[in-house]
Amino acid sequence: MQIDIIETTGLGDRSYLISAGGVGVVIDPQRDIDRVLALAEKRDVRIALVAESHLHNDYLTGGLELARTVGADYAVPAGDTVAYDRLPAADGDVLAAGPMRLRVLHTPGHTHHHVSYVLTDADGTVQAVFTGGSMLYGATGRTDLVGPEHTSELTHAQYHSVRRLVDELPAGTPVFPSHGFGSFCAATPTSGESSTVGEQARVNPALTQDEQTFVDQLVAGLTAIPAWYSHMGPGNAAGPAPVDLSMPRPVDPAELADRLAAGAWVIDLRSRTAFAAGHLPGALNFELAIANFVTYVGWLMPWGAPLTLVGETEQQVADARRELVRIGIDRLAGAAIGSPEALAAGRELAAHPVSDFTGLAAALAADPDLVVLDARRDDERAGGGVRGSLHIPIHDLPGRLDEVPAGDVWVYCGSGYRASIAASMLARAGRRPVLVNGAYGDPDTGAAAAGLHAQPATV
Template identity: 65%
Template sequence: MDVSIIETSGLGDRSYLISRDGIAVVIDPQRDIDRVLTLAESRAARITHVLETHLHNDYVSGGLELSRTVGADYVVPAGDDVGYPRRAAVDGDVIDAGPMRLEVLHTPGHTPHHVSYVLRDDAGAIHGVFTGGSMLFGTTGRTDLISAQDTEALTHAQFHSVRMLADRLPPETPVYPTHGFGSFCSATPASGDASTIGEQRRSNPALTKDEQSFVDELLAGLSAYPAYYAHMGVINREGPAPVDLTPPEPVDPDELRRRIEAGEWVVDLRNRTAFAAGHLRGTLGFELSDSFVAYFGWLYPWGAPLTLIGDSPEQIADGRRELVRIGVDRLIGAASGDIDDMRAGSPLGSYPTADFARLAEQRKTATVAVLDVRQRKEYDEAHIPEAANIPLHELPARLADVPAGPIWVHCGSGYRASIAASFLDRAGHDVVLIDDLFDQARKLGITSSR
């Protein structure tokens, strides 16, 4: 039995391809199914079943398209009202995939109809459990994505689902979650790269705390999640369109300038320090990294026309792949190459970068306005005294709240601050990007806490 992991680090998720004797089963596939097809081909395996643990809130599923492409059975939890034919998975079902059996366990919590799949061979031996957004490594899936009214009840359900898995499965059973590798679908940050039921019995709060303590702590720890989540369930319920990864139309400098002046979203994927050193005025900087797609989706006006700028066609292609995973399909063009060749005779914009040591020096001789774009809980734990706090996801609607004059902007690592700096620069602020780890501010002794 081979369990292959298909990592999607930009969303903090994993999909799985299980293969044995030329047969394969896929669990929770992302929308760019070419990765799955390539992996199945390398395993010389035919995909017979595609399984979903739940209707996903953080990405557009590739399950429907994959099942149609390869002629596989598409298995979706019963109770989810979807707009396409599928096999409804109910508690106790056994999915027969030749040399493999997958037992369905109803594990509500992350969503009401969420299921997990226990993997067995044809002799009945257990080879793992695929837990989706139920049991994660050292945590669980968050429970507030359905509605505020349902959150507490789903949190209690999550507690019992995780306990049921731990009670029914041997301690040596490998655990294969979908979320928990940086995904905002985790209730709290997950820990580790692999785990077993036995390890989770010792470390998972649903298994080490009493029910009310678990519920209270999970609810207190929930933080904001990306705005694009509101669209994922709708797309996955209706049935996603086939993925399109074709290169976008090239855009010349004059057309770029026209789109920028029209107020369209023109997004620069280059490194954040390169953007700070020189960019087309009016563009937004979203460095293409593991953090890119979640924060892009959080701030993007859903359905707006989008143009990308990048160092190379390959960077544009990588950006497009990230974007289609969350259903951003209205990519109307792109430009790549030397930024100086794209400016159509207009001067480039720029702003300085600094570190926390430089900020500390500045604060010795002058009053410095600081904007902290971390989330409120991060700010409350430790912050620079008198720094204004506007979380990044609130910034576009709160630009009027930004202090006047030169503003130094920071986050926890420099990534969120770089996005914020581009919004502030576009709005006409005199900005300094602090491209540094917040831990350095702590070490310099320039932080306090409430």
């Protein structure tokens, strides 16, 4: 049997194609199914089964469309209520596809009805386990996505689910999770690119801690939930529409200027330094080249708001569209392609300075009352920050812009990515941002190296 990993780095997820005897099985596919179809063609397999470990909270599935396109069975956990025909996958069921068998294990925790799939050959020899959002590499899936009233119950369930996997499977069984590669569906940071059940028994908190310690630490470590997650579960239960990856309608410079003047959401996809050097006034900078692009567009943009993309090339816009459809941002208002100078059509461009933590230290030495904005999450801020800085997490900034004083504002985050988004928002709101472009924790160039890091009690 061959197991191919289909990476979706922008969401921190993996899907899988299992091939044997000319037959394919797909686990937890993303919505842009052309990648899966191309891989199946390369492997020369007919996809006979598509299986979901759970109704996903971080993306719209491609499973329904894929199964309908290729005529495959579509397995979804039996306990989930959905609006389409499916093969209900219940604990103990064995799903057959060619020489492959998938034994269903109910592993609640990430959701109530979450299942894992144990892959065996026709003789029953275990080949691998696909754990979805249950057992991750050195962690588990978060347990607060269904609703806060269920978090405690699901966290206890997660503990027992991970232990069930270890109790029932050989130690050498390869583990293939769907989450945990940067996904906000992971309860705590994960580690490693591959693992086995035996290795997890030695390192996974659910297997090295007592139950209450595990529960307390997992709940205490839960971070903010991206706003767009609330739309994914209902969308997956209803059944996502077929994906559309066509190019958005072209927007000319005059129409683009009108949208910017009206305060519409216009996203510039270029790098943060290119954006800072010159951009259309009122545009927002979400750098496409960074894996977090779709996470922060989905988190910050009002859901359903008209969105216009600005890119240097058609490919850049096409890549952004692919990222966005994965979370259901389908109806783009259009796209403008070209340099900012060409798209400005004679109008003056905006710009803002770029510095680093050393530059920030020098600026604070000259003016101790300088306004400094920390755009990191609460859990990052809990480890300390720049002394005297104003802390507003990036996902809260749209509703708290009035808390940022007028005038010059130096803004930083963990890497510079979120700081650039924040800087563009501040500029649109009439502030004069300075982007601190650097990694906060870098031992050579970060905040501590510049003498700026303060412990939580003194920030």
